[in-house]
Amino acid sequence: MLLVKLGGSVITEKTRLRTARSAPIRRLARELKSVGQPLLVVHGAGSYGHILASRHRLNEGDSSPGKRSAAARVQADVRNLDGLVVDALNRAGLAAVSIPPASVLVLDDGKVSTADLTAFLEFSSMGFTPVTFGDVVRDLRRGVSICSGDLMMLELARAFRPNRAVFAADVDGLFTADPKLRRSALLLESVGPKDLGQIEFSDRSRTDVTGSIEGKVRRMFEIADHVGECLIVNGNVKNRVRDALRGRRVVGTRVVRGP
Numbered sequence: 001m002l003l004v005k006l007g008g009s010v011i012t013e014k015t016r017l018r019t020a021r022s023a024p025i026r027r028l029a030r031e032l033k034s035v036g037q038p039l040l041v042v043h044g045a046g047s048y049g050h051i052l053a054s055r056h057r058l059n060e061g062d063s064s065p066g067k068r069s070a071a072a073r074v075q076a077d078v079r080n081l082d083g084l085v086v087d088a089l090n091r092a093g094l095a096a097v098s099i100p101p102a103s104v105l106v107l108d109d110g111k112v113s114t115a116d117l118t119a120f121l122e123f124s125s126m127g128f129t130p131v132t133f134g135d136v137v138r139d140l141r142r143g144v145s146i147c148s149g150d151l152m153m154l155e156l157a158r159a160f161r162p163n164r165a166v167f168a169a170d171v172d173g174l175f176t177a178d179p180k181l182r183r184s185a186l187l188l189e190s191v192g193p194k195d196l197g198q199i200e201f202s203d204r205s206r207t208d209v210t211g212s213i214e215g216k217v218r219r220m221f222e223i224a225d226h227v228g229e230c231l232i233v234n235g236n237v238k239n240r241v242r243d244a245l246r247g248r249r250v251v252g253t254r255v256v257r258g259p
């Protein structure tokens with residue numbers, strides 16, 4: 001079993017509301033098909049989720065009517081993006097089925113309270129490719145909150161112990177600083193908790209309601225605990241996701257488990 005997350009910045013124009021990047025979605029769908037192994041696919045929300053979720057502070061609880069409509073709007077938007085991804089995967093021949101987090105998981109103050117992953121197990125054992133994504137979900141304390149695709153990666157990694165988890169990002173991997181801001185930033189071949197000190201995290205990703213890059217990297221350390229290998233690679237480079245999933249040596253960052 002292989003686990004892959006298609007990052008929101010690869011499959012959408014992150015700063016343009018509800019704008020999908022159709023060509024990369026189609027290419028990645030073909031790459032995933034060509035891997036030829038059972039897959040669990042997760043994707044980010046990109047501009048279908050983060051812009052409105054951050055504008056309406058959907059991660060901070062309270063269920064005023066305004067917030068409720070915004071939550072419903074964002075939930076509908078991420079489903080529209082998911083429809084595009086699932087459609088591309090089906091056209092590529094993967095028999096993709098969508099399993100929205102809001103239907104199978106409840107949070108409590110942002111942490112998982114209950115998760116029923118039976119649908120993933122059963123669809124997967126029939127040869128389907130389950131697809132899930134960052135979503136607006138119920139939260140016992142906050143009313144609703146945001147479940148990131150990364151949290152779904154962790155839940156699936158824990159439950160299925162895949163051989164490999166691959167994160168498709170819009171850069172080559174994790175750098176010592178933001179490579180889009182600093183030309184001297186160096187790509188880290190491997191990163192573990194003890195390396196965090198040498199990374200300069202910028203707060204450029206303010207619209208990212210699911211947290212900072214540092215928080216995402218910390219989540220990856222948790223994921224690395226449950227998988228054979230955990231990698232961040234550039235999803236914009238043709239065949240890199242395919243090769244990484246196949247276990248070939250590719251440019252990227254290997255995330256190693258914590259102590």
Ligand code: IP8
Binds near residue numbers: 043045050209
């Ligand atoms: O893009 C965020 O998921 P992510 C989900 O995986 C929403 O962090 C609704 C903003």
